[in-house]
Amino acid sequence: MLRRTICLASLTALATACGGSAPTQEQIDDARDKVGVALVAASQARAALELLGLLPVYTCGEPRRTFVGKAAESVQADVGCVTASTESLDAATDAVILSFPEGSCEVRKHTVSGQTAFKYSGGEDRMDLKADLRQLKVDGYSLQAEVGYGTCADESRYYTLAEGPLPKNPEYTFRVDGRVGKRDGLPVIGGTSLVFNGPGELTGPEGTSRLTFTELEYELGEYAPKEGEGLLETADGHTVKASFKTTLWRLGKMELTIDDREPVTVPVVR
Numbered sequence: 001m002l003r004r005t006i007c008l009a010s011l012t013a014l015a016t017a018c019g020g021s022a023p024t025q026e027q028i029d030d031a032r033d034k035v036g037v038a039l040v041a042a043s044q045a046r047a048a049l050e051l052l053g054l055l056p057v058y059t060c061g062e063p064r065r066t067f068v069g070k071a072a073e074s075v076q077a078d079v080g081c082v083t084a085s086t087e088s089l090d091a092a093t094d095a096v097i098l099s100f101p102e103g104s105c106e107v108r109k110h111t112v113s114g115q116t117a118f119k120y121s122g123g124e125d126r127m128d129l130k131a132d133l134r135q136l137k138v139d140g141y142s143l144q145a146e147v148g149y150g151t152c153a154d155e156s157r158y159y160t161l162a163e164g165p166l167p168k169n170p171e172y173t174f175r176v177d178g179r180v181g182k183r184d185g186l187p188v189i190g191g192t193s194l195v196f197n198g199p200g201e202l203t204g205p206e207g208t209s210r211l212t213f214t215e216l217e218y219e220l221g222e223y224a225p226k227e228g229e230g231l232l233e234t235a236d237g238h239t240v241k242a243s244f245k246t247t248l249w250r251l252g253k254m255e256l257t258i259d260d261r262e263p264v265t266v267p268v269v270r
Contacts, residue, residue: 036269048145109221141167176200207235
């Protein structure tokens, strides 16, 4: 009996030394709030990439101006409330101009207003697209992001850079350097799901925290990712890992791991 008691005591001490204890409710609430703020930053990157997916991806070998005309026609046909036009900016650059009316233009389950230009530069062997989306509003908030891609040549790269004051949380500024991920069975861009990765940071009253988003998969129009992971390294020296799984996503929940403590399942903050 004494030996069993000693063994149990040793196991308890080992577990304490290596972590594994349950977090307190205060720690859970604080971590959940921090992840909620990080998800607002991620949603800026996600919304920008969703808008990038409105236009078809350039087909290598096609004349640029021919493609731009087809792209404008395609987005106009897919989104009835948008006005799409083309403009030749110079000998090497053509643009698709998208204008969204105020108030009632629904795009991929979001209300979008404002105007932006998708600028295509290059030729049949290499095409680069850039769009500054800062003149757009999504669901009433300014979209503080730019998007683009380079395709043909040796590789294709799709990206978004989102940064500025955080919507809904103006006491924070953020930066997310997002890259579109590739997952079997999903189109790279323009499908009904979107996967992205990238580092970022949040600066607020507590200081600057680092973000890492890994294989976050979103269904179009959804706030929370259905798969993937977000890692938050807080300004006060803690780590919070948010794990997203389809089974939890259906319930509006996520799994949090605070430092090396036991993971807990909590509702997603909206």
